[in-house]
Amino acid sequence: MAVDRRDPPVAQLDEHVWEQCVSPTRPAAVVVLAAGAGTRMKSDLPKVLHALGGRSLLGHALAAARECDPEHLVVVVRHQRDAVAAHVEEIHPGTLVADQDEIPGTGRATECGLAQLPADLTGTVLVTYGDVPMLTGATLKAVVAMHEEGGHGATVMTAHVEDPTGYGRILRDDTGDVLGIVEQKDATPAQAAITEINSGIYAFDGALLRESLAKVGTDNAQGEKYLTDVLAIAREAGRRVAAYVCDDLWQTEGVNDRVQLERMGVEMNRRVLQRWMRAGVTVVDAATTHVDVQVTFGRDCRLLPGTQVLGASTIGAGVEIGPDTTLRDVEVGDGATIVRTHAHLTEIGAGARVGPFVFLRPGSSVDASATVAPFTDLGAARGDAAASSITTDPEA
Numbered sequence: 001m002a003v004d005r006r007d008p009p010v011a012q013l014d015e016h017v018w019e020q021c022v023s024p025t026r027p028a029a030v031v032v033l034a035a036g037a038g039t040r041m042k043s044d045l046p047k048v049l050h051a052l053g054g055r056s057l058l059g060h061a062l063a064a065a066r067e068c069d070p071e072h073l074v075v076v077v078r079h080q081r082d083a084v085a086a087h088v089e090e091i092h093p094g095t096l097v098a099d100q101d102e103i104p105g106t107g108r109a110t111e112c113g114l115a116q117l118p119a120d121l122t123g124t125v126l127v128t129y130g131d132v133p134m135l136t137g138a139t140l141k142a143v144v145a146m147h148e149e150g151g152h153g154a155t156v157m158t159a160h161v162e163d164p165t166g167y168g169r170i171l172r173d174d175t176g177d178v179l180g181i182v183e184q185k186d187a188t189p190a191q192a193a194i195t196e197i198n199s200g201i202y203a204f205d206g207a208l209l210r211e212s213l214a215k216v217g218t219d220n221a222q223g224e225k226y227l228t229d230v231l232a233i234a235r236e237a238g239r240r241v242a243a244y245v246c247d248d249l250w251q252t253e254g255v256n257d258r259v260q261l262e263r264m265g266v267e268m269n270r271r272v273l274q275r276w277m278r279a280g281v282t283v284v285d286a287a288t289t290h291v292d293v294q295v296t297f298g299r300d301c302r303l304l305p306g307t308q309v310l311g312a313s314t315i316g317a318g319v320e321i322g323p324d325t326t327l328r329d330v331e332v333g334d335g336a337t338i339v340r341t342h343a344h345l346t347e348i349g350a351g352a353r354v355g356p357f358v359f360l361r362p363g364s365s366v367d368a369s370a371t372v373a374p375f376t377d378l379g380a381a382r383g384d385a386a387a388s389s390i391t392t393d394p395e396a
Contacts, residue, residue: 027144028072028123028206030065031113034058034130035078035100040257046080048130049087050261053268054292054310057255058084060133062092067137068126068144075130076100076113105224106200111213114206124148125206127227134250134264135201143244147203153239154208154231156181157201159252160245167197168228170243178241181228185221196243198228199252208234268293284322298334316350325355333368341372 038047048058055063058075065073074096077084085097098116100109110127124144128135139157147155156178158170169191171179181198182191212233218225231241246252255261272291273283280299283289290308298317307322309315316334321327324340332338333350340356348354349368357375360366364378372378 025123025148027068027070027126027203028121029114029117030068030070030073030126030128030140031110032058032061032065032073032075032128032130033106033109033113034061034084035076035109036131037079038131038256041261042258046084047255048084050255052133052255052261052265053272054294055133056087056091057133058087058130059091060293061128061130061135062088062095064135064137064140065126065128066092068140070126071123072096072117072121074098074113074116076109078109103218103225105218105222106227107213107216107225107229110209110227111225114210114213121206121210123206125204125209127200127202127204129200129254131254131256132199132201132252133255134248134253134268136251139246139248139251140201143201143203146242146244150240150242152203152242153205153234153237154178154241155203156231156241156243157199157252158196158243158245159199159247159249160196161249162195164192164195164197168200169194170196170198172196172243178231178243179235180232180241183220183222183226183228196245197252199246200227200254201252202227204230205234205239208237208239212237289322330360 034048036047041047041050043050049056052060075088076098078100081099088095088097096116098113100112124147126140126144143155143157166184168181168183169187170181171191173179184192209230212230215233216225216229220226234241250267253264255264269290270286272293273286273289276291276297277283281297282302284303285305288305289303292310294311295309295313295315297315298319300318301315302320304320304322306324308326309321310327311329313327313330315332316336318335319332320337322339325338326342327338328344330343330346330348332348333352335350336348336352336354338348338354341354341358341360343360345362346360347365349366349370351369352366354366354372355374358372359377361379366372
């Protein structure tokens with residue numbers, strides 16, 4: 001069974017954003033920053049390629065960006081450049097890839113991304129990150145809508161947190177407009193006490209962004225070219241800078257280490273299961289059930305404890321899965337029952353009964369209404385009703 005490894009449009013994972021909000025126009029571009037080394041992951045694998053919910057961190061970022069239908073989509077890379085670029089081409093062929101040079105900072109990374117776009121680019125440019133997997137396309141559309149309806153020079157997505165340590169702080173004037181953003185290491189004690197933080201997600205007027213970045217230097221505690229400096233430059237040019245306050249903190253959170261990866265994975269799975277339960281799927285024990293973001297179910301499916309449905313699996317209506325079952329990249333027809341089974345790249349026909357203690361190897365298939373008896377290891381041979389009934393006698 002062939003499985004399309006490219007990411008389809010991301011499923012909506014939460015209900016905390018303006019789902020009905022549609023951007024008046026397509027953004028001119030989305031620039032996804034994915035150049036960081038991610039040293040806190042303690043891994044030979046680039047941070048943005050670590051998996052969460054059946055998709056890489058970068059895959060989540062690109063899926064959200066694609067929902068905005070931008071005219072241009074560019075990913076900025078540096079650390080393990082070839083591996084990241086190859087992954088981008090695998091999951092979203094044709095995406096532009098820009099290389100960040102030795103000048104550090106998000107401002108420079110964005111500048112390198114813009115260099116891959118037409119010099120006369122006009123319209124809204126979104127800037128996002130490759131390690132913020134919970135950010136949704138609906139939220140990005142809402143940011144673009146607010147930005148364009150207000151005619152802003154720049155719009156930053158912010159959030160209010162109890163502990164803002166490590167984040168850039170939002171500085172506002174008396175009218176509520178954004179004066180600028182101060183990074184943690186550059187903040188005064190009074191500024192450090194501010195609890196409204198910068199998510200790092202922005203919408204910019206494209207021409208203003210390009211002009212402003214040319215004026216940004218590296219005279220700061222980190223010696224980096226900050227993207228945040230663009231906001232002050234925009235204000236000096238007489239352009240309004242506004243904030244879109246996101247009330248779903250998960251959408252602002254990046255993954256920096258494996259503790260955060262696990263924590264975010266639990267929340268993402270909770271949202272996926274909740275969405276499917278509201279669509280007519282029964283989950284007996286959410287604590288022991290995992291479903292990847294690309295999986296689809298028909299109505300009246302039933303997931304028993306210890307069930308994992310992974311990859312690009314497609315499950316028909318009225319299917320019962322589990323307990324203790326793992327399915328990856330499988331197609332299951334309506335009304336099938338699958339018990340204590342491991343299956344990978346397999347087709348299971350409608351009404352089939354599989355298990356318990358069955359292994360369905362890649363390339364195998366089970367016909368409609370067939371039975372695969374307990375303790376069967378089914379290879380690539382066709383699993384018709386006779387062949388799939390083979391039983392191994394444990395006492396033989």
